[in-house]
Amino acid sequence: MAYHDVLLINPPSRQRELYEHLGLGYLAACLRQQGIDVKILNMPHWMAPRALQEVKKYSCKLIGVSIPFQRSAVQAFNFISRLKKEGFVTAHVAVGGIYPSFAYEDILKQFSVVDSVVIGEGEKTIVELAEAVIGDGNWRKISGIAFRENDDIVTTELRPSIEDLDAIPFPERDTLPEVLGKLEHAPVLSSRGCYGRCTFCSVVPFFKKFGTPLRMRSSVNVIEELEFLYNRYGVRNVDFNDANFIGGKGRGFRRAQEIAELILKKNLNIKFGIQCRPNEIDMELFTTLKKAGLSKVFVGIESGSQAMLDRFHKDIAVEDNLKALQTLGKLDLITYMGFITFDDRTTIQEFKENMAFIEQAKKLVPQNRLFYDLGTKLLPLAGTDAEKNMKEKGTLSGNSLRFKYKFNDPKMDLLYSTIKLKEDVSRIGRKLKETDKEWIK
Structure with a gap:
């Protein structure tokens, strides 16, 4: 049995899709910077029995489990429970992510196998937690965690976000070779957060709780990582995992322009994808980005009904959505359209407006370039205004792990x-x- 101070686990997921977990890569980089031995186990595409046997090969003092998606949280906690109940591990188990940061009380009350929950960004907290656990110190004193104490849930002082993202080391890429063998693209995170106020999104409430809602790495720092991936791993396809790559007009536009110009200047022959808001899709900027290798865009359209857009606090008009799609169509970019057809208050009229919008979208973007899910229902994610509103109205039942709501109509x-x-x-x-x-x- 091989020993590592810390095991960082991306557990089996209901989607069963392989991807590289950048969050764990960042944690591993910060731990190794302090001389702490880390093993990353990336198993979202595995079945639980195989994943359990893999964990059994190692012993450690601390297990950190990421819960990146609320929809897969039940599977993740079932897996963690089996780890301890079947005697696979006796280590301290900590979980983290956006969802646990909001739902730590639910988690600690329901799952006794979880020893602590990391609240907020984990780079500094995981290092202090590991040092305390490995050295048999008092880990309950460190900032940024929640835990049980007798029958109470205790939270320590919240830890502020790291304002200078350039100061964080590049994520460790232990699992990238396997991912490249299957998916042929590498993820990169050039910013954290968003400036929007969408009621259904947990990103802004999460980052706003601990500091600035949107922070961006410098263009130079981003290019340094791209060059590293390009030369070290032969990466030629990149997916920027930012919730909002552009980051708004002004500073955001300038940074996006700089990144594109530096890619061209460095002769990096890459293709890349981004996520952004419709109001950021500018013909001049996106023409430059396409020259630099932009090939696909995930754009948060969300609805073709103005009433629904207003309800979602999208701060955008249907006409702006259509203009954005028209620009993407003219540039012949692969377009993934975020679309929420249903929420608890959707009416027949709003549904008809959404269907009419889809027909317009098909005319603006070639159908072999336009992708969307029509059967998308709003999820009242933990920490969002949508969840809060449904709770206040009494239409949301269950808890953060197993919830449901009915349509008004x-x-x-x-x-x-x-x-x-x-x-x-x-x-x-x-x-x-x-x-x-x-x-x-």
């Missing part, structure tokens, strides 16, 4: 179920075709 239930079923069948069909292709190979 019962007819929406039938519409949602019908569209969701159609998309699920289509998705299964595509997966079967992919499986057949792999079998033939």
Whole structure:
């Protein structure tokens, strides 16, 4: 059995898709900077029995588990529970992420196997927690955690966010070679947060709670990481995982322009994808970005109904959404459209407006370039205004792990179920075709 001071785990997920977990990479970099031995186990695409056997190969003092997606939290906690109940580990177990930072009380009350919850960004907290646990010190004194004490849930002083992102070491890339072998692209995080105020998004409430809602790395720092990936790992495809890569007009536009110009100046022959808001899609800026390698854009359109956009606090008009799609279509960029067709208050009229918008979108972006899920229902994520509003109205039942809500208009239930079923069948069909292709190979 191999020993490591810390095991960082990306647990099995309901999506069962392989990806590189940048958050764990950043934690590992900060731990190794202090001489702490770390092993990253990246297993979101594994079944639980295989993942359990893998963890069994190692002993450690601290296990850090990331819960990146609230929808997969139940699977993650079931996995953690099995680790301890089946005697796989006796180490201190800490969990972290946006969801746990808001739902730490639910987590600590329901899962006795969790010893502590890291609240907020974890780079500094994980180092102090590891040093205390490894040295048998009093880890309950460090900032930025929650834990049980008798029958109470205790939280220590909140730790502010790291304002200078350039000061954080580049993430460790232990799992990148495996990911590149499957997906052929590497993730990069050039900023943290967003300036928007969307009611359904937990990103802004999370970062705002601990400091500035949006922080951006310098263009020079981003290019240094791209060059490292380009030369060390042969990366030619990059996905910027930023919630908002552009970061708004002014400083954000200038930084995006600088990144594009530096990519061209350094002759980095890469393709990359970004996420942004519709109001940031500017023909001049995006023409430069495309020259630098921009090939795909995830844009948070969210709705074709002005009433729903206003309810979501998108601070944008339907016409602006259409203009953004028109620009992306003219630039022939692959477009992933974030779209929330249903929330608890969706009306028949709003549904019709959404359907009409989709038809307009198809005319603006070639269909082989436009991707979206029509059967998307708003999730009342922990920490969001959407969750708060539903709780106040009494329409949200369950807890942060298992919740449900009903539509105000019962007819929406039938519409949602019908569209969701159609998309699920289509998705299964595509997966079967992919499986057949792999079998033939």
